[in-house]
Amino acid sequence: MCESCGCGERSLKLSVEKAILSENERLAQRNRKWFKSLGLRVINLVGSPGSGKTSLIEATAQRLSGRRLAVIEGDPETRRDAERLQALGIPVAAVTTGGVCHLDARMVHRAFHELEPTHPEILFIENVGNLLCPADFDLGEDLLAVVLSVTEGEDKPEKYPQAFRRAKALVITKIDLLPYVDFDLERVANTVLKINPELRIFPLSVKTGEGLSAWLEFLGP
Amino acid sequence: MHEASLVSALVESLLDLKAREGAKKIVKFQVAMGELSGVDQEAFNMAYEALKGVVEELRDTRMEIIKIPARLRCEECQREFSGDYFSACPECGSYIKTILSGEELELREVELEV
Secondary structure (H helix, E strand, O other): OOOOOOOOOOEEEEEEEEEOOHHHHHHHHHHHHHHHHOOOEEEEEEEOOOOOHHHHHHHHHHHOOOOOEEEEEEEOOOOHHHHHHHOOOOOEEEEEOOOOOOOOHHHHHHHHHHHHHHOOOEEEEEOOOEOOOHHHOOOOOOEEEEEEEHHHOOOHHHHOHHHHHHOOEEEEEOHHHHHHOOOOHHHHHHHHHHHOOOOEEEEOOOOOOOOHHHHHHHHOO | OOHHHHHHHHHHHHHHHHHHHOOOEEEEEEEEEEOOOOOOHHHHHHHHHHHHOOOHHHOOOEEEEEEEOOEEEEOOOOOEEOOOOOOOOOOOOOOOEEEEEOOOEEEEEEEEEO
């Protein structure tokens, strides 16, 4: 810039090529190593508010008796979901993000320090209710699962393809309501399999119990 | 609105670089934004302008955004093609694809005054 004017200032061009979320990715890898060393299976649940994430964790916990579960609960402001799960005797670390729309690897790291003394075998991370942002933030999980309820409308995968691309599982909840809503399971399955042909799909209802056994089997012994 | 989180991570990187190089000023930087990155450019700009208002070091800094088009590769027949998350391979019709580019959100070139 000023090389010829004699003022002594010069400009330096640096080629950085660094992902903006690289710090989060580094911390997520660190979490993943930590979780692996403990033999812990970690499931990151993402989905809209009201999609049934907390109810899915409740139903899963009740049927996985004998396995030690723990939950990291991301909520923008309140601790209400955490209280629901604590009532079932599940150790919960609540992360109130202060309005931030997603959990990141640092928040999960801090929260898990609280839970480690309970020696969990399975850790559920209930992300902040939002289908857009959480998909960008790796937390160090083994399994990213999208939770989509039949009452949300069948165009969600078209609107938010990123989450479906990165997920390994899609849990379609509230299927007991299928007779009353415009939600074509087959159409949704077709769309999500275009985005991600390896996605495993679990339609279920925690109310009737239908479909839960396939989900539990998928979570493993 | 995770654009705000993205921009603050970006600004953190920029300030780290400035400190590392002992620079006086951050003149300009480039952000590569893939068309499949899910980032709303308008919201990203807005978040940047908001931060610029409170971060002294960014007062005269210019941000340049470079859009990166999506390129995909079919995992069945290896054909490369343009498209999006919903695209099938134009050659064999398979949906099993690798995204070669278009998902990036990167800080590329940074110009500092030292």
